[in-house]
Each structure stands twice: as C-alpha cells, then as structure tokens.
Amino acid sequence: MTSSPPRPPRDPAADDARFLRDFETMSSFGATPSGGVDRQAASEADNAQRRWFAGLLEENGLRVVYDRVGNQFGLLERVPGAPYVVVGSHMDSQPTAGRYDGAYGVLAAAHAVFRIAAEDGAEAPPVHNLAVVNWFNEEGSRFTPSMMGSAVYTGKLPLETALAASDSSGTTVAEALAPTGFLGDGDGPEAVLCAEIHIEQGRLLENSGTTIGLVGASWAASKYEITVHGEQAHSGATAMEDRRDALVGASMLVVAARELADRFPGVLHTAVGRLDVYPNSPVVVPSRATLLLDLRSPDEAVLAEADELLLAEVARVEAAANVTVERTLSHSWGVNPYQPEGVELARASAERLGLRSGEIMTVAGHDSINMKERVPTVMLFVPSAGGVSHNEGEYTEDADLLAGLEVLTDVTRRLGAG
Ligand code: GLV
Ligand code: MN
Ligand code: MN
Ligand code: MN
Numbered sequence: 001m002t003s004s005p006p007r008p009p010r011d012p013a014a015d016d017a018r019f020l021r022d023f024e025t026m027s028s029f030g031a032t033p034s035g036g037v038d039r040q041a042a043s044e045a046d047n048a049q050r051r052w053f054a055g056l057l058e059e060n061g062l063r064v065v066y067d068r069v070g071n072q073f074g075l076l077e078r079v080p081g082a083p084y085v086v087v088g089s090h091m092d093s094q095p096t097a098g099r100y101d102g103a104y105g106v107l108a109a110a111h112a113v114f115r116i117a118a119e120d121g122a123e124a125p126p127v128h129n130l131a132v133v134n135w136f137n138e139e140g141s142r143f144t145p146s147m148m149g150s151a152v153y154t155g156k157l158p159l160e161t162a163l164a165a166s167d168s169s170g171t172t173v174a175e176a177l178a179p180t181g182f183l184g185d186g187d188g189p190e191a192v193l194c195a196e197i198h199i200e201q202g203r204l205l206e207n208s209g210t211t212i213g214l215v216g217a218s219w220a221a222s223k224y225e226i227t228v229h230g231e232q233a234h235s236g237a238t239a240m241e242d243r244r245d246a247l248v249g250a251s252m253l254v255v256a257a258r259e260l261a262d263r264f265p266g267v268l269h270t271a272v273g274r275l276d277v278y279p280n281s282p283v284v285v286p287s288r289a290t291l292l293l294d295l296r297s298p299d300e301a302v303l304a305e306a307d308e309l310l311l312a313e314v315a316r317v318e319a320a321a322n323v324t325v326e327r328t329l330s331h332s333w334g335v336n337p338y339q340p341e342g343v344e345l346a347r348a349s350a351e352r353l354g355l356r357s358g359e360i361m362t363v364a365g366h367d368s369i370n371m372k373e374r375v376p377t378v379m380l381f382v383p384s385a386g387g388v389s390h391n392e393g394e395y396t397e398d399a400d401l402l403a404g405l406e407v408l409t410d411v412t413r414r415l416g417a418g
Contacts (some may be wrong), residue, residue: 003129003306010115010118010119010138012181015111015115015302015398016405018111019107019108019111019401019402019405020189020231020401020402022056022107022110022111023099023103023104023107023241023401024029025052025140026049026052026060026091026103026107027048027099027103027280028051029045029046029048029052029222030046030049030093031050032042032096032392034096034392034393035393036096036097036391036392036393036394037093037097037098037101037103037393038093038095038096038097038163039091039092039093039097039137040092040093040094040095040141040142040179041137041139041141041142041143041148041173041176042070042136042137042142042143042173042176042177042182043142044242046091046092047134047180047182047275049091050072050091050134050180050182052090053071053072053106053110053134054074056076057110057132058074059134060110060114060117060375061076061111061117061255061355062074062110062113062117062132062177063077065074065164065184065186065188065189066181066182066183066184067152067153067184067186067187067188068159068163068183068184068185068186068187069136069149069152069153069159069162069163069173069183069360070136070137070149070173070177070180070182070183070184071133071135071136071149071150071152071153071188072130072131072133072134072136072287073086073131073132073134073184073188073189073395074110074113074131074132075130075131075189076113076116076117076129076130076131076132077129077181078121078126078129078130078416079126079127079128079129079279080254082127082128082129083128083129083190083191083192084113084128084129084130084131084189084191084192085128085129085130085191085192085193085194085195085412085415085416086131086133086189086191086193086194086195086333086371086375087109087113087130087131087132087133087194087195087196087396087408088105088106088109088110088132088133088134088135088136088196088367088410089102089103089104089105089106089135089138089187089196089198089367090103090105090106090130090134090136090137090138090139090149090252090364090367091103091134091172091199092136092137092138092139092141092142092170093139093141093142094139094145094390095141096391097139097392097394098388098390098392098393098395099203099210099394100197100199100384100394100396101198101323101389101390101394102138102139102198102410104138104197104198104199104382104396104401104404105196105197105198106132106133106406107407108197108401108404109133109195109196109197109408109412110132110386111405111409112405112408112409113132113412115409116130116409116411116413116416117130117336117411119413120181123413124413124414124416124417125417126416126417127416127418128238128415128416128417128418129189129416130412130416131188131189132213132414133188133337135147135149135150135153135177135367136148136149136177136182137149137173138150138365138366138367140168140331143165143166143167143173143176143226144165144292144330144331145157145165145330145331146223146331146365147365147366147367147369147370148173149162149367149371150193150350150367150370150371153187153188153370153371154370154371154374155374156370156373163177168276170299176391186394188244191202191371191374191375192198192375192378193374193375193376194371194372194374194375194377194378194381195342195368195377195378195379195380195403195411195412195415196366196367196368196371196377196378196380197379197380197381197405197407197408198362198364198366198379198380198381198382198384198385199381199382199384199389199394199396200213200360200381200382200383200384200387201363201364201384201387201389201390202363202384202387202389203383203384203386203387205360205381205382205383205384205385205386206361206383206386207389208357208358210355210357210358210383211349211350211354211356211357211380211383211400211404211407212355212357212358212380212381212382212403212404212405213342213357213358213359213360213380213381213383213384214346214347214357214358214359214360214380215296215338215360215361215362215368215379215380215381216337216338216340216343216359216360216361217336217337217338217361217362218298218333218334218335218361218362218365218366218369219256219269219296219297219298219335219361219362219363219411220296220298220299220300220303220332220333220334220335221291221295221296221303221331221332221333221365222294222295222296222303222306222307223238223292223293223294223295223330223331223332224291224292224293224294224310224327224328224330225290225292225293225327225328225330226250226253226290226291226292226293226325226326226327226328227245227269227288227289227290227291227323227325227326228246228247228249228250228253228288228290228291228317228321228323228324228325229287229323229325230243230244230245230248230249230285230286230287230289230321230322230323231243231244231285231287232279232284232285232286233283233284233285233286234258234283234284234285235283235284236283236284236345238285243285243322244285244321245285245286245321245323245324246277246278246286246289246324247256247277247285247286247289248285248321248323249317249318249320249321249323249325250275250277250289250291251321252279252292252313252316252317253272253291253313253314253317253325254272254275254291256310256313256317257270257271257272257277257293257295257310258270258271260295260306260309260310260313262366263309264297264302264305264306264329267297267298267299267362268295268296268297268302268303268306269294269295269297270293270294270295270296270306271293271294272291272292272293272294273292273294274290274291274292275289275290275291275292276289276290277289278290280343288374292330293309293310293339295307296363298335298361298363299334299335299354300334303332308313310327311327314327316333316409325375333365333369333398336369336372336373338368338372338377338378338379339372339376339377339378341368341376342361342376342377342378342379343359343378345378345382345411345414345415346378346407346411349407349410349411349414350407351406353403353410354405355403355406355407357407360381362379362381364389378411378415380404380407380408381403381404382396382400382403382404382412383396383397383400384396385397388414400406
C-alpha cells in the first residue's frame with residue numbers, strides 16, 4: 001500500500017494573495033469606467049463571470065451544477081450522500097453598482113472551501129459536504145422579485161413564477177437563461193446549514209471600529225408596485241382643469257413616501273427606486289406611471305403603521321390629482337432573527353482569530369434571509385467605507401476582506417464538522 005504524500009503546509013500569505021488576485025479578475029466582468037460593475041442577472045457580463053467562476057471552482061476540484069432557476073453550485077463531496085453546508089451570495093449587480101455587493105461573498109465562500117479542502121480534516125473531521133453557491137438574480141434590477149434564486153430554492157417562490165418574470169423588454173428569465181447552459185434539471189444540493197458573508201452597506205461597523213458584523217436579524221421590508229392611471233392628453237392644449245396627469249399623482253406619492261420616513265426618524269426607510277412613465281413623450285400628459293416603492297423598518301409595528309398611512313396617502317392623491325391608483329405588494333419579509341447558535345458560533349470564530357466583532361441587523365435583503373427560514377444560517381458582515389453601496393464608489397479595505405474570509409473559513413469548517 002502506498003500512502004498519499006504529505007500535504008505541503010498552508011502558505012497563508014500566498015492564499016490571501018490568490019484571493020485578492022481572483023477578486024481583481026472577477027471585478028473585471030462588467031467593469032464600468034468609474035470603477036464599478038454592471039452585471040445584471042443573465043446579462044452577457046453576468047454570464048461571462050459565471051463561466052469564469054465555474055472554471056475556478058473546477059480547477060480547485062469542485063463539481064459545478066445548476067438547478068432549475070440557474071443557481072450555480074460548486075460541490076465538494078467529502079462524505080458520500082451527506083447533505084451540504086451551502087455557503088455563498090450573488091454575483092449579479094445593479095446597473096451601476098460597486099464591485100463588492102454580493103460578489104465578495106461568493107468569492108470568499110469559494111476560497112473558504114478551497115482552504116478547507118486543502119486541510120487534512122484532523123482539526124474538524126467532516127460530517128457534511130460543502131457547496132459554494134452563486135444565487136441567481138439577487139438584485140432584482142432586471143427581473144423582479146429580488147432574491148429570486150434563493151426564493152425558488154427554499155420553496156418561497158414557485159419556479160414557474162420565477163421563470164416567467166420578464167425584464168423591461170419582455171424577455172423572460174427562462175428565455176434569458178436558455179442559451180447560457182445555466183439551467184439545470186435538478187433541485188441543487190440538499191442544504192442542512194448555510195452561511196453568507198457580505199459587505200455591511202451601512203456605516204455602523206466602520207463607526208464603531210468593528211471588523212466583523214454578526215447579523216442577528218433583518219429589518220422588515222415591504223416592496224410595492226404602484227400604478228397611477230390618468231388620461232393621455234395634449235400637454236399644451238388641454239385645459240388644466242381637464243387633466244388627469246398620472247405623473248403628477250406619482251410625484252405626489254414619491255414625496256409622500258419621503259415624508260412618511262420623516263415621521264419615524266431612524267426606524268423607517270423609504271424610497272421609490274424606479275419610475276416608468278407612459279408614453280414618456282414630449283407634449284403628452286402621461287396616462288400611466290408605475291413606481292417601485294420600498295419601505296423598511298426594524299420594527300414590524302412601524303412598518304404596518306406606515307403601510308396604513310401610505311394607503312391614506314393613496315386616497316388623498318387620487319382625489320387631488322384626479323387619478324386612480326393600484327397598489328400591489330410584490331415582495332416582503334419580516335424581522336425574523338437568525339439562529340442565535342449561529343451568531344455565537346461566528347462570535348467565537350472572530351474571537352479565536354483576534355478580530356473585533358459585534359451584533360448587527362441587516363437593513364438590505366440577502367439570500368440568507370430566505371435560507372434562514374429553512375436551515376440554521378450564519379450571516380456575517382465586513383465594513384463598507386462610508387456606508388456607500390449600490391454605488392460605483394463602494395469600497396472595503398483588503399484587510400477587512402481577508403479578515404472576513406478567515407472568519408467565514410472557520411465558520412464553514414465548524415458547520416461542516418456537524
Ligand atoms: C436586496 O438586496 C434588497 O435589499 O432588497
Ligand atoms: Mn447583495
Ligand atoms: Mn445589492
Ligand atoms: Mn441585496
């Protein structure tokens with residue numbers, strides 16, 4: 001019998017350099033001139049990055065598979081037939097986005113698994129298999145709702161609904177994914193535990209000099225699609241008293257949403273992120289305007305009250321602008337905690353590594369919010385410089401990226417050891 005040659009000792013500096021080099025490479029997909037990225041779901045840039053990422057996973061010994069909604073998984077099977085610790089985030093982005101949102105968490109997951117695969121398992125003998133995941137369409141900028149891939153994976157959103165969602169040109173998710181080779185015919189690996197790391201997208205960690213955020217719960221969110229119906233008319237010739245201007249109604253709602261937040265300082269965030277006007281033409285009073293309105297709070301009672309107040313605003317706007325308003329709740333989630341055992345596990349990992357950590361809530365949505373409803377899930381944050389996010393100027397220091405990777409590796413190793 002021949003025994004396998006001893007593994008070369010790990011070279012942490014070389015591993016860190018490899019991670020930062022891979023991060024530079026991944027940031028080149030969909031790179032924008034101002035240093036950000038544009039990688040909307042199933043765009044050419046997103047597809048090219050996924051192909052590159054599949055290559056990286058395979059070079060490092062992982063088996064790449066896709067599920068029916070295009071979630072991309074890299075599998076490290078260590079215990080035949082055992083379920084998986086699923087670790088990852090998303091690589092798709094907003095149209096002019098930063099390079100860290102989501103992408104950092106996917107690459108950190110991959111490198112955490114590469115590092116664990118290179119160990120001999122003596123420290124933490126494996127009980128579960130490990131899967132790196134790149135969830136499909138977390139951002140929801142091209143296809144709504146956001147967090148689509150994880151919502152289908154966890155059974156929160158029907159597969160058919162996701163595949164039929166269309167972008168502004170009428171292309172469906174199914175049509176966009178069909179030519180890419182990223183549509184599998186299975187359900188993906190069976191998850192038993194989950195972990196995700198992400199940039200904070202706020203400035204609490206930076207302000208408190210904390211390197212690792214231990215996410216204990218999410219803010220609640222309500223996302224509405226609101227359509228204001230008026231009547232198309234000549235913008236010069238029509239008498240003012242005869243007008244039913246959909247954009248005037250929509251504008252009143254934009255301001256009302258902002259004023260609503262001002263009534264609950266610090267505990268209600270609101271914004272209209274998108275406004276589509278029809279026919280959007282000079283010399284035409286718009287007949288229709290559609291808004292995507294986002295309301296968030298760390299307190300579900302505040303969110304419920306804001307929902308009520310918004311309804312009253314809708315009635316006021318209908319009367320004031322002589323329009324009719326349709327309001328549909330398109331997506332929502334609550335203030336559900338992450339499992340406390342996961343928070344404690346991550347706290348211990350940070351402490352072992354000599355890193356300052358603290359508990360924090362996530363205001364932004366993450367795939368882990370879906371996953372924690374199904375399996376125990378650990379969510380970690382690293383600082384965002386100035387809290388800048390969904391902006392090409394998003395930045396996190398290399399030292400923080402590497403510290404987060406260390407903690408994620410330790411957390412994944414321990415989750416994988418059962
Ligand atoms: C998605 O990231 C969201 O916060 O809605
Ligand atoms: Mn994200
Ligand atoms: Mn985002
Ligand atoms: Mn997000």
